[in-house]
Amino acid sequence: MIGQHIIARFAALLGPKGVITDPDDIAPWVSDWRGRYHGAAVAILSPACVEEVAAVVALAAELGVALVPQGGNTSMVGGATPPADGSALILSLRRMNRLRSLSADDNLAICEAGVILSNLHDAAEGAGRRFPLSLGAKGSATIGGLVSTNAGGTQVLRHGTMRALVEGVEAVLPDGSIFHGLDALKKDNRGYDIKQLLIGAEGTLGVITAAALRLVPAIAARAVGWVGVASPADALALLRLTEAELGNSVEGFEVIADETLGFVLGHIPGTRSPIETRTPWHVLIEVDHADLRDPGPGERLEGALALAFERGIAIDAVVAASEAQAEAFWRIRESLSESEKAQGPALQYDISVPVARMPAFMIEAADAAMARFPGTTASSFGHLGDGNVHFHVRAPKGTSDGPGWIAAQGQAINAFVHDAVVAAGGSISAEHGIGQMKRAELARLAGPARIGALRAIKAAFDPKGLFNPGKLIPLPDEA
Amino acid sequence: MIGQHIIARFAALLGPKGVITDPDDIAPWVSDWRGRYHGAAVAILSPACVEEVAAVVALAAELGVALVPQGGNTSMVGGATPPADGSALILSLRRMNRLRSLSADDNLAICEAGVILSNLHDAAEGAGRRFPLSLGAKGSATIGGLVSTNAGGTQVLRHGTMRALVEGVEAVLPDGSIFHGLDALKKDNRGYDIKQLLIGAEGTLGVITAAALRLVPAIAARAVGWVGVASPADALALLRLTEAELGNSVEGFEVIADETLGFVLGHIPGTRSPIETRTPWHVLIEVDHADLRDPGPGERLEGALALAFERGIAIDAVVAASEAQAEAFWRIRESLSESEKAQGPALQYDISVPVARMPAFMIEAADAAMARFPGTTASSFGHLGDGNVHFHVRAPKGTSDGPGWIAAQGQAINAFVHDAVVAAGGSISAEHGIGQMKRAELARLAGPARIGALRAIKAAFDPKGLFNPGKLIPLPDEA
Missing domain, CATH: 3.30.465.10 (Uridine Diphospho-n-acetylenolpyruvylglucosamine Reductase; domain 3)
Structure with missing residues (x-):
């Protein structure tokens, strides 16, 4: 635990506004927002300018005090939660908000x-x-x-x-x-x-x-469409077609399984499927234009979709007739996580693979997971064009003890999904980072060149290990 | 000097095709193509696959032999020339050409x-x-x-x-x-x-x-125009206007002083100014389209130029009427270096500053250099939209001993120009890199955080200093 004489040294640098020591004020910042990680810190340091940050860092180096930089504390992987033993101070950047x-x-x-x-x-x-x-x-x-x-x-x-x-x-x-x-x-x-x-x-x-x-x-005009397709492969064909037809004005392209759409329709009052035909997969697409002198994005999107019908890529499609309808389409996408959660306990993965391999991965990895873990259901949705989907494995129907199921099965399912990702040439963290959540899996899968380089860089910049300890870099016993 | 028993160890890994020891075959690769840097190496190692490269590197690490990676040996800063004392081997990647x-x-x-x-x-x-x-x-x-x-x-x-x-x-x-x-x-x-x-x-x-x-x-169609403007500031206004009008189809935008154009017209037979009016500055602009269904790039460029006349940005302008004319415009740009060289000895700088500051920099730095070094002439040309120009300071007219002038004045002029670049928030190496040519100036100007980080990374990856020794990282006595 860090003593009061040390806090006093920082207070002398930062003044009273720059050091928070009231436990009630500290409490919201020592756990992550999902409530998975819990740490401790006797103070939050809150410098107001870069010179104060430099002074804090120099003093921390002198005293051997570890620092956990923190912004809005919205990490998905426990990346901004201090260690539980109180051995670090939080370095909040929130006052530097100019x-x-x-x-x-x-x-x-x-x-x-x-x-x-x-x-x-x-x-x-x-x-x-x-x-x-x-x-x-x-x-x-x-x-x-x-x-x-x-x-x-x-x-x-x-x-x-x-x-x-x-x-x-x-x-x-x-x-x-x-x-x-x-x-x-x-x-x-x-x-x-x-x-x-x-x-x-x-x-x-x-x-x-x-x-x-x-x-x-700024966006001058947008068109939002909903397209039913037979498979992720057809969804990718649709993306390539729209890119060829519409250039780089395709701003959103989200793929959703029909089952997942069903979760939303069953869970969120007032939602309905944008298209009438029941299709195995759905695509939400947004086309934007910065220049009002260009042909309207709606007209251009309709042209591209006509071609998609002609080529047998699209089964059904609709372009939102109003901004309110466009927002309703996006509301479905934005309700996916919440609706999935309402189905019961699940393990969620933020993964990427090369775009061209993603359609096969979405089908094969889900099938393989369900076969290996009987009773589970697995599916994915998300940013197909980025090669990044949210891959979910849901507990068998009727599982009441979610934490118990995760404790019993989590590690095996994590390893299974991550192995499939690595086999497809992918990344076990597409956008959320490593933090503390994925550190051990990174150690297991990254290979000696990457792990060696990560450790060498960390040691070069931060030889005393004072910056965000326990995050990203595998611990000595982890690789 | 590296002994024959060491070369034999590498030959055992790579076979006869993988090790070049004939001095005649080595000679073209131990000097840079501009003839400014001269090194020595008793062998070129030329592995055929990544596994052979890994084996070479592991053996070099074991034996403590330094390696100079080399591709086409076209560095502008001596980046691929081995040390003069023969203490390194060249690691050529040229056989890995699949x-x-x-x-x-x-x-x-x-x-x-x-x-x-x-x-x-x-x-x-x-x-x-x-x-x-x-x-x-x-x-x-x-x-x-x-x-x-x-x-x-x-x-x-x-x-x-x-x-x-x-x-x-x-x-x-x-x-x-x-x-x-x-x-x-x-x-x-x-x-x-x-x-x-x-x-x-x-x-x-x-x-x-x-x-x-x-x-x-692939490019389906292009339009190439030549525009006379009053100043670099107007050239930047023209760039902003064409970007607003033509989106990201502006693929080339090169700025040339009238004096520099004069060097080309005087030096390259058969060249003539694309426009009739004599203007202080010139812009070469290329607009490309990948999609033939779009309005022709020529028509779009003409529309943008009409607006530039309306706003008083352009003084005179022409759009190439044929591919041959477009090529003639580009030939002027491509002849600049050669024509400049024909004017006599000069010091050349590959520098960048933030785009918005470049118009003022082009005028002020040239004026300042000419005032500080009487008799010299200074000007710049190049990629205004990238914030990157080639800045040249030419020896006083009639200077016959170029190397003597460079020996006498080079260091002072280098420091003067680089100081001006740093004062404008710029980089002393926009695209050529540091190599051995700019190492000491990097040490002088980069500041402790950058230098410290460069050295720490180098030591972390290459603690024995065996990879391309003497390049990029300032030597111990240089910072």
């Missing part, structure tokens, strides 16, 4: 780490632009956390993950030095790309204090 | 490191696709070298540098382990991005043996 600049001409926003995503969305919109990354936690998630976890979301198909949107970062490295990398250079070959290394490092190599982010034109 | 796969459906090519760029261009074209990165050395430069140096070229504005086109890499790390990262995953958050770290590492962290590369649709 939008330092926003230029519509340059399509660039410079945000401090504590800026909340939805606030950036609003600011960009106010300037006639948009920041094209969004996810469910947008009201809490911060820019620093989103960069540190290379966040994804539903707009990756067109705009990429956070990595593709970050033009520069400012960070404090574990030795207390400030990395000044906010100048947005389109070309820069001054050696190893430190920015790329910090993106997705989950706060284990230092702490990001600000980022320069790329903005894109 | 195109392992090319899928038009997946827009993906998997190339071994030794594939020559123009061969990939041809293969992509044969499949109805293209690989959108090109540069002067395309007939010699190899994929491994292009990835290891994060190469640029004239298509970066639309398609990005090599970094944006690499979907996966296979590499051998200095400990002899093989990093298997060729599966092209659009989303993968398994910790630090090793691929990004190897891109642009100039062979100092291991050796890339293959890469998965993104292809794009």
Whole structure:
């Protein structure tokens, strides 16, 4: 446990607003939002500027105190939860929440780490632009956390993950030095790309204090369609067809099994299937245009769908006739997780494989899991065009003791699903990261070159192991 | 000097085809193509597959032998020239020249490191696709070298540098382990991005043996225009206007001072200015379309230029009426370096600054350099939209002893130009890398956080310093 004399040293740097020690104020930040991981910390350090962050980091290095960088605390993998033994302090970036600049001409926003995503969305919109990354936690998630976890979301198909949107970062490295990398250079070959290394490092190599982010034109018009298809392979054929016909204006492309759609229709009052025909698989597609002078996206999407019928790819399809209908289509997609949860206990996997292999993977991995674990049902839905689906294995019908089922079967099912992912050349973490949840599975599956490189980089940047201990890097007995 | 018993150990691994020891065969590969750097090596190791590379690296680690990875030997900064004392062997990737796969459906090519760029261009074209990165050395430069140096070229504005086109890499790390990262995953958050770290590492962290590369649709039609403008600021306004009007179909946008155009017209027989009015600055612009069903690019470019006249941005402009005329426009651009060279001795800088600051930089840095070094003339041309220009300072008229002038003035002028770049938030190496040429200036200007991170990563991956010694990382006495 960290003593009061140590807290006093930090308080002397940061002043009273910069150090939180009231247990009631600390409580919400020592567990993850899903309630799976529980830690302890005697204080939250909350610096107001990069110089204060650097001073905190230098003092922590001097004193040998571990730090857990934290933004909105919305990690899906326990990535921002401090160790349970109270051996670390939380380094909150939430007070660093200034939008330092926003230029519509340059399509660039410079945000401090504590800026909340939805606030950036609003600011960009106010300037006639948009920041094209969004996810469910947008009201809490911060820019620093989103960069540190290379966040994804539903707009990756067109705009990429956070990595593709970050033009520069400012960070404090574990030795207390400030990395000044906010100048947005389109070309820069001054050696190893430190920015790329910090993106997705989950706060284990230092702490990001600000980022320069790329903005894109606001959406002038959108068309949202719902298409019934026979298989994931046909869904992929539909994606390729729409890309060929509509270029890079396809902004959303989500694939849903009919069974999963059924969960939503049974669980969410007032929902109904957008199409009349019962088809094995469904596709939600959104086409956007930034320029109103172009042919309407609705007309263009209808043209592409006509071709899909002609080629036998689509069985049934509808294009939303109004914005309200478009929103109803998206509401189905956004209700999938909740509706799945209502079916009973399940294990959920955030996985990716190469796009071309995904249709076969969706069918074969589900069949294999159900055969290997009798009584379970397995299926997937999600971002087919990104090669990323949410793969779920549900407990046998009537399982009342969910935690008991997970305790008994979880490890075997985890290993089974992850082995299938690796066999398909995929990743056991598409967008959520490693955190503490997937650390042991990473150790088991990553192979010696990757594990060796991860450990070497960690030791090089943070030789004392003071940054976000226990996250991402497999423990000594884990590989 | 490395003894024959050591060469025999490598020969036992690679067979007679895999080890070159004839000094005549080695000679072309121990100096850089510009003749600025001269090294020595008693052998070139030339493995035929990744397993042989891994075996070579493991043996080199065991014996403490340094390796200089080499592709086409087209570095602009001495990045592939071995040390002069013969303490390293060249590790040539040229025998690993298989195109392992090319899928038009997946827009993906998997190339071994030794594939020559123009061969990939041809293969992509044969499949109805293209690989959108090109540069002067395309007939010699190899994929491994292009990835290891994060190469640029004239298509970066639309398609990005090599970094944006690499979907996966296979590499051998200095400990002899093989990093298997060729599966092209659009989303993968398994910790630090090793691929990004190897891109642009100039062979100092291991050796890339293959890469998965993104292809794009072939060009169906193009329009090439020449526009006279009053200033670099107006050139940038023209770029912003064409981007707003033509979306991301602007594939080339090169800015040229009237004086520089004059060098070409005076030096290259048969060239003439594409426009009749004499304007201080010129823009070469190319608009491409992949889809013939779209309105013709010529028509769209003319529409954008009409708007540029209306807004007072363009003074004079012409759109090439034929493919032959389009090629004549590009020939002017491609003759700039040669024509500049014919003016006499000059120092050349490959630099970048944030795009918005580039117009002012082009004027102010040139004026400042001419004021500080009387008699010199300074100007720049190049990729304005990438924030990357070639900045040249020419010796006073009549200077006959070029090397003498460079010896006397070079260091001071280098420092002056690089200081100006750093003051503008820019990079002293936009696309050529650091190699040995810019190592000391990187040490002087990069700042402690960046230098510390570069050194820490290098030591973590290559603790014995056996990979491309003397390149990229400042020497102990340099920072």
